[in-house]
Amino acid sequence: MEATSLRFRERAAGALENAQLQTALAGIKVGWQAGRARAAARLPEFEQLRDLGKAIKDHTLAHLDLYLEAFEARVVEQGGKVHWARDAAEARGIVLELCRAAGARSVTKSKSMIAEEIGLNAWLEANGLRVVETDLGEYIIQLRREPPSHLVGPAVHLTKDQISDLFVEHHGGPRIEEPAALVGEARRILRQRYLEADVGITGANFLIAETGSAVTVTNEGNAELTQGLPRTHIVIASLEKVIPTVEDAFTLLRLLGRSATGQEFSAYTTFVTGPKRPGDLDGPEAFHVVLLDNGRSAMVGTAFREMLRCIRCGACMNHCPVYLAAGGHAYGWVYVGPMGSVLTPQFIGIEQGYPLPNASTFCGRCEEVCPVRIPLPRLMRLWREEQFRKALVPPTARWGLRLWGALARRPFLYRLTARWAARALRLLARGRGRLAAAPLAGGWTGTRDLPAPQGGTFMDQWRRRRR
Amino acid sequence: MSEARAAILARLRRSLPRSADEQAAAEATVHERLAAPAPNLLPARGQLDRDGRVRLFTDMARAVAAEVELLDELEAVPAAVATYLRRHNLPQRIVVAPDPLLDLARWEGQPLLRVRRGDAEPDDAVGVTLASTGIAETGTLLLTSAPERPTLLAFLPETSIVVVFADEIDGAYEQSWARLRAALGTPPRSVNLITGPSRTGDIAQQIELGAHGPRRLLVLVVDRSPPLDD
Known part of the structure; x- marks a missing residue:
């Protein structure tokens, strides 16, 4: 994108x-x-859970190489395969290759920010595959050819009327207005897509090093149909999704639903581990995990490492x-x-x-x-x-910052300037107590008044009261 | 692609420099944490006696639009299912997980109910399956895949009916998983935690049920566990 x-x-x-x-x-x-x-x-323990969640992620990131190796070993033991991708192009190539090897024509997808990050849909479509998003919000923005506008609710920027119009345009038929009926129509259409799909692609909220499992969280149940019906299941996830144990997943899951939508727990949380087992009546025959780096392995060594704790709530x-x-x-x-x-x-x-x-x-x-x-x-x-x-930074802002920096490092000058500025603004206000315009503050005063300073500067008042 | 693997791990190690001693310590820490997984924190809310857990499970599941019925014994399940289907104007036709435990329910006691055993097909309207455990904390069901418990039964049909034994309702997720781990070692292909029926807020943030999974979820909590054969 x-x-x-x-x-x-x-x-x-x-x-x-x-x-x-x-x-x-x-x-x-x-x-x-x-x-x-x-x-x-x-939940009285909520704040404590936040501390624990942070600690789990910090611990994992400090040992990320080791947990990734452990995760890979468990996936392989369970009959799955792990593919490593340095960047977006490599990840797209791997997914396309896996789809081709599966003889796929049609792919269903459950919501994945990593797929958005690498522009997966456009790439697969350009290579002759039919890709259908199954999360209702993602399906809506796929029809509109738009990127998501929110992590959890990709179509949160749209009103019901806009979705009604969109469905008439793409599905034909009479215009539906009731949200329940709109959901019903999407359900009917997507049901067919699930059954036709050769490959199901999901993201993962967590990857578990202890078991080699991928964890998906949805409210719709679309991840389960996406990975449970086709012959091949591909999980696409970035490196920092790995965490040590199932217990660690539960600590983070208690935070996820509550932080995202205020739900005690999302409707469906699924741990998938490898392909179909002997005797199973359903499940995919092949299970692949694509691990995407895309700059994260370098980020781990910088101050931005903290951003890799994000659980996308x-x-x-x-x-x-x-x-x-x-x-x-x-x-x-x-x-x-x-x-x-x-x-x-x-x-x-x-x-x-x-x-x-x-x-x-x-x-x-x-x-x-x-x-x-x-x-x-x-x-x-x-x-x-x-x-x-x-x-x-533009030159004016640059010089402004320089000037401010020069003053801020010289307390005497700073106080003097502040005293003069307060006095000047008070004079400009001419007893009205506020200013409709002020030098260099046009952006601020364009939509509101600037209150004029009352009395002396903070430092002056501080000194007076201490005495 | 092993070239990419080596490159990524090498860059990670450059970002996380460790001396030989630190490397050994890091490996030991990771090994220990993975070998002996332990709960971080169990919320007090679910740590109750059996009756308290059943009550909390019921309240929490109902709060997310699941219907919950308490039954004395497994033999009461077929009648409860038939009554529920009548009440919702649904056909008396169900597909049931081929689990020997569910056979003990004696479906032949409901002659009008047409029962097929197996996995869900796209046209099946009602699926009946068995949960391994329940979790009181949030009214959650924990289902495990197995040849006798196909996963799609709880996702494909519009109406999902799940049986859970009151004895199997734990306080917290970790307590259910610890029992799963003790019984199976490695997890089955799919472990599904289900909390209420399928829902979406993707149309103007208004919650609608039945987005892709079941529109209705009936949980039958059975008080008396069947005696073990052996």
Whole structure:
């Protein structure tokens, strides 16, 4: 997928004008955001589980080479096969080769962010395969030829009416308006696709080194039909999905559903281990795991290692004032919201992802709700430092920062300037207590007034009261 | 592709530099953790006596739109199934997991009920299968694949009926898995944890049941476990 992150500002402005999108985004607050708060409050051990979740991931990342080797050995023991891919192209090649070896014409897919990351669908389609997304949200955006706008709800940016129109366009027939009937129609159509499929591709929420299992989590049951009906099952997952034991998976699973949608537990959590066993009446004959690196093995050695704890719950975006106003598509690539602002520049480069780490007020809500306590604002700040080092920051902002830096390092000068600035702003306000415009603050005062400083500077008041 | 494998592992090791001693220690740590898996934290919520676990399981499953009925013994299952199908206006035709335990239910006691034993076919409307355990914490069923317990029975039909013995309801997921591990060693091909019927919020965040899996889930909790043969 081609990144359009450089157009963030323009797209975010467009999003604010888009009434349908704003309606859809407003639903996240009452739905997932409130749901997470309720679910966390219902489980007294929730905060302790977050500490444990972080510790599990930190431990695994510090021993990632060893856990990956253990995982591979268990998969092979169970009759499966592991394929290693250094980058997106290598992963796409492996999946296509596996589909060809299986004589596949038709492929079903259950939701996988890694497949989005490597642009798998477009590649398989270009090579003559029919690829059908089975998660309802992914199916909807596949019909619209759009990238996902959210980690958990890829079609969260659409209203019911837009989906009604879409289904008429693609399925024909009379226009359906009831959500239940829309779900029923998708169920009927996709049922046929499941039965026709030669290969089923799923992602994995976790890979378990102890057993060689891949864990999928869905509410729809589409992962189970995707991997249970075709002859070949391919799991595609990135390196950091591996964790040590089944017990570790359960600790993280207790965090996942609650953080994502406020559910106590998602409807379906499935551990698959190898292909069909002797005597089994169903299950695939072949089981493959494609392990994707795509820069992660290098990331493990940097400050961005913490980002590899991410379990893709979406809580950071559900609580982000910027995401909730701009929507996912403004971010211009596969990963969106605060986690996307940290992750996307890793894949497309900070030059192409420049606006993303700046699309934050550093209010800190993302870090507050992250189930594995990723310091997202701090990691975004690291990208901002990188922007400065690479001279990507525009000259005015660069000089502004230089000037501020020069003052901040000279306390006497800083205090003097602050005192003068406060006095000047107060004079400008001419007793009204607020300013409709202020020098260098046009962006801020364009939509609101700037309150004029009252009394002395903080340092002056501090000194007076201490005396 | 072993070239890619070597390259990835080499880069990981460059990112995670360890001295020879540290390498030995890291290997020992990983070996230990994998050899003796232990729970990290069991929420207090599910750590109750048998009756408490059954009650919590029932409440939690009902909260996610599963129907739960408590039966005294396995012989009561066929009548409960027939009544349920009548109540939902469903045909008296079911496909049942070919599990000897479910045969003990004596389906012939319901002459109107047409019973086929085996795996689900695309046109089957009602599947009946047996859960290995239940988990009180979240009202979750744990199903394990085996020749006598095909996985698709709980996913393909629109109505899923699952039998679970009250004795097999644990407090937490880890407690069920520990018993599974003790009994089987390595896990079966598929372990399915099921919490309520299939659902989606993908159309305007409104929850609808029956997205791909079952629209309805009936859980029959059987109080008395059948006596073991041997």
